[in-house]
Amino acid sequence: MEPSTVTFISARATKWSYKESLAGRFESALRETKLSKYIKPKEAVAVKTHFGSEGAHRVVRPLFIRKVVQSIRDKKGKPFVTDTFRMKGLEYLQVANENGINEHACGAPVLLADGIFGNDNVSVPSGKLQGEVLVASAIHDVPAMAVLTHFKGHVNAGIGGAIKNLAMGGLAGSSRNHDWKHGRGGMHSHHMEGVVTWDQEKCSLCDQCVEVCPLEACSFENELFYFHQKKCWRCGRCVRVCPEGALDLPFDEELFHQGLAEASRAVLSTFKKNKILYVNFLLEIQPECDCMPAADVPVIQDLGILISDDLVAVDQASLDLLRKSPPLPDSAAEDKEIKKGEDVMLRLNEIDGQKHIDAAFELGLGNKEYALINK
Ligand code: SF4
Numbered sequence: 001m002e003p004s005t006v007t008f009i010s011a012r013a014t015k016w017s018y019k020e021s022l023a024g025r026f027e028s029a030l031r032e033t034k035l036s037k038y039i040k041p042k043e044a045v046a047v048k049t050h051f052g053s054e055g056a057h058r059v060v061r062p063l064f065i066r067k068v069v070q071s072i073r074d075k076k077g078k079p080f081v082t083d084t085f086r087m088k089g090l091e092y093l094q095v096a097n098e099n100g101i102n103e104h105a106c107g108a109p110v111l112l113a114d115g116i117f118g119n120d121n122v123s124v125p126s127g128k129l130q131g132e133v134l135v136a137s138a139i140h141d142v143p144a145m146a147v148l149t150h151f152k153g154h155v156n157a158g159i160g161g162a163i164k165n166l167a168m169g170g171l172a173g174s175s176r177n178h179d180w181k182h183g184r185g186g187m188h189s190h191h192m193e194g195v196v197t198w199d200q201e202k203c204s205l206c207d208q209c210v211e212v213c214p215l216e217a218c219s220f221e222n223e224l225f226y227f228h229q230k231k232c233w234r235c236g237r238c239v240r241v242c243p244e245g246a247l248d249l250p251f252d253e254e255l256f257h258q259g260l261a262e263a264s265r266a267v268l269s270t271f272k273k274n275k276i277l278y279v280n281f282l283l284e285i286q287p288e289c290d291c292m293p294a295a296d297v298p299v300i301q302d303l304g305i306l307i308s309d310d311l312v313a314v315d316q317a318s319l320d321l322l323r324k325s326p327p328l329p330d331s332a333a334e335d336k337e338i339k340k341g342e343d344v345m346l347r348l349n350e351i352d353g354q355k356h357i358d359a360a361f362e363l364g365l366g367n368k369e370y371a372l373i374n375k
């Protein structure tokens with residue numbers, strides 16, 4: 001198999017002109033990408049990104065989203081900017097607005113692909129783990145897409161790259177009949193009971209789990225934790241924010257990686273060949289996902305932007321660049337005493353992101369061999 005092409009725009013700016021800035025070189029790289037290969041005139045194009053959270057501001061900047069939107073318009077495509085339900089839909093659109101992801105800044109309408117209640121979806125065959133998954137309707141129906149990913153760490157996946165953005169981010173949270181097993185949360189709890197458990201001895205009643213739950217699926221009454229099994233979509237956010245380790249949700253790392261690959265395949269199956277472009281932003285590389293309630297400082301210096309039409313190659317190239325990069329001082333990397341030469345994300349999250357890249361490769365979703373073209 002021929003290596004796939006991955007374009008790399010370095011974050012360094014060594015000349016004081018717009019043309020030589022990251023934004024200027026990104027714009028010219030998009031022009032050279034020949035978007036007409038992916039988009040037909042009048043075709044709707046989803047620009048999939050992550051809207052962040054109230055306290056997680058290190059999302060893909062509206063400046064870059066706007067450049068992608070403009071390039072799509074230049075080819076007479078009809079872009080819209082989208083993500084899927086992470087918290088109550090209207091609140092999530094407000095978060096997007098506060099993070100600058102709005103029509104005014106991005107130049108295209110901003111909407112939730114699975115609707116404001118997170119249950120607007122189409123069931124699609126995926127693989128042996130979930131059988132079928134609930135792909136967000138707007139992503140299922142749209143003919144073309146640009147997947148804009150803020151590349152960073154992730155507590156369950158090791159890294160949050162394009163595969164994760166497509167797999168987890170392309171699915172609806174749940175369905176109208178509370179079918180969490182085939183939604184996004186099902187990927188956190190394959191073949192398991194999927195019940196959040198509480199250890200009263202450890203709990204300090206800080207209420208953080210209740211505050212972070214997008215669905216009011218956990219609560220306290222008379223200082224006792226109540227878990228609402230039917231409402232909960234198993235996103236695991238309550239478990240992740242609990243400062244005392246008092247909550248647990250069964251998790252199997254190997255199945256999680258495999259599930260990401262299978263869900264990516266399901267989302268890809270709703271597109272014809274050559275209809276998706278991936279743009280990974282290796283900027284503000286923080287340790288955790290943009291859905292967490294806060295964003296820590298970066299653990300690796302800004303590296304740049306990668307563009308490819310190969311899902312596997314773009315994540316492989318991104319991870320390879322991260323592996324070569326030294327940890328930053330005064331960051332979570334220093335807290336963990338990570339040294340130069342070590343794999344920062346692997347040490348930080350103790351989960352190997354390479355595994356879901358390998359799983360996606362095994363499913364034939366792309367090529368791990370790539371040629372990096374420097375711009
Ligand atoms: S896993 Fe926790 S945060 Fe997520 S929906 Fe269930 S109770 Fe809420």
Ligand code: SF4
Nearest residue numbers: 203204206207209242
């Ligand atoms: S986040 Fe943890 S410690 Fe705080 S109330 Fe919830 S279970 Fe208890």
